[in-house]
Amino acid sequence: MVKIAPSLLASDFAHLADEIVKLNKAGADMLHWDIMDGHYVPNLTFGPQVVKALRPYTSLPFDVHLMVQNPDEMIPWFANAGADIITVHAETCPHLDKTLDSIHSFGLKAGVSLNPATSEQVLEYVWDKLNMVLIMSVNPGFGGQCFIETQLEKISRVKELIGKRNISIEVDGGINPMTAAQCNARGADILVAGTSVFEGGDYAKNITSLR
Ligand code: DX5
Numbered sequence: 684m685v686k687i688a689p690s691l692l693a694s695d696f697a698h699l700a701d702e703i704v705k706l707n708k709a710g711a712d713m714l715h716w717d718i719m720d721g722h723y724v725p726n727l728t729f730g731p732q733v734v735k736a737l738r739p740y741t742s743l744p745f746d747v748h749l750m751v752q753n754p755d756e757m758i759p760w761f762a763n764a765g766a767d768i769i770t771v772h773a774e775t776c777p778h779l780d781k782t783l784d785s786i787h788s789f790g791l792k793a794g795v796s797l798n799p800a801t802s803e804q805v806l807e808y809v810w811d812k813l814n815m816v817l818i819m820s821v822n823p824g825f826g827g828q829c830f831i832e833t834q835l836e837k838i839s840r841v842k843e844l845i846g847k848r849n850i851s852i853e854v855d856g857g858i859n860p861m862t863a864a865q866c867n868a869r870g871a872d873i874l875v876a877g878t879s880v881f882e883g884g885d886y887a888k889n890i891t892s893l894r
């Protein structure tokens with residue numbers, strides 16, 4: 684069954700601990716932290732102190748998505764804050780192979796994210812260092828955007844390239860029950876959802892309808 688990773692970007696920032704406890708009870712499989720630096724993307728969100736402060740509130744894996752200009756500098760910060768998976772954008776890593784080694788050196792799972800306009804070809808020589816490929820189905824920076832349909836083809840291509848390797852495909856942006864079904868059909872393993880998990884307040888029902 685596809686896993687659901689609610690994005691805390693759409694949560695109530697004034698009550699993050701309560702939100703995390705509620706998502707845990709509602710059946711979330713992991714929690715997705717959108718880390719934005721105001722440079723790589725035009726938005727600013729959580730720093731490592733915030734992530735660390737929330738770590739005791741759940742044992743769900745922390746899936747940390749770095750949308751920052753200097754991921755190499757920040758990997759140790761978020762490893763120490765309690766991340767389980769760290770995903771970097773291929774576009775921000777001039778030495779991607781080395782960056783993935785750095786994530787693994789903390790005993791964490793490593794993911795690479797591809798913007799909508801980035802080809803999966805950038806992964807060609809790092810497959811053996813990957814635990815996850817994060818396919819952005821919106822341009823990073825904000826929640827509540829529309830799913831970019833061309834990314835469905837990318838899911839299929841990545842699935843084929845992964846073959847028998849144990850690498851998950853995560854899709855992020857514009858996920859609702861309809862686009863979730865399309866992603867599932869192409870072989871997505873994890874769906875990140877902000878708006879569609881939080882809207883209306885019944886997180887359990889929303890997570891079930893995404894599955
Ligand atoms: C966008 C973030 C997403 C975002 C998804 O830059 O990476 O995780 O929160 O939000 P929705 O589900 O609202 O598109």
Ligand code: ZN
Pocket residue numbers: 690715716717748855875
């Ligand atoms: Zn994200």
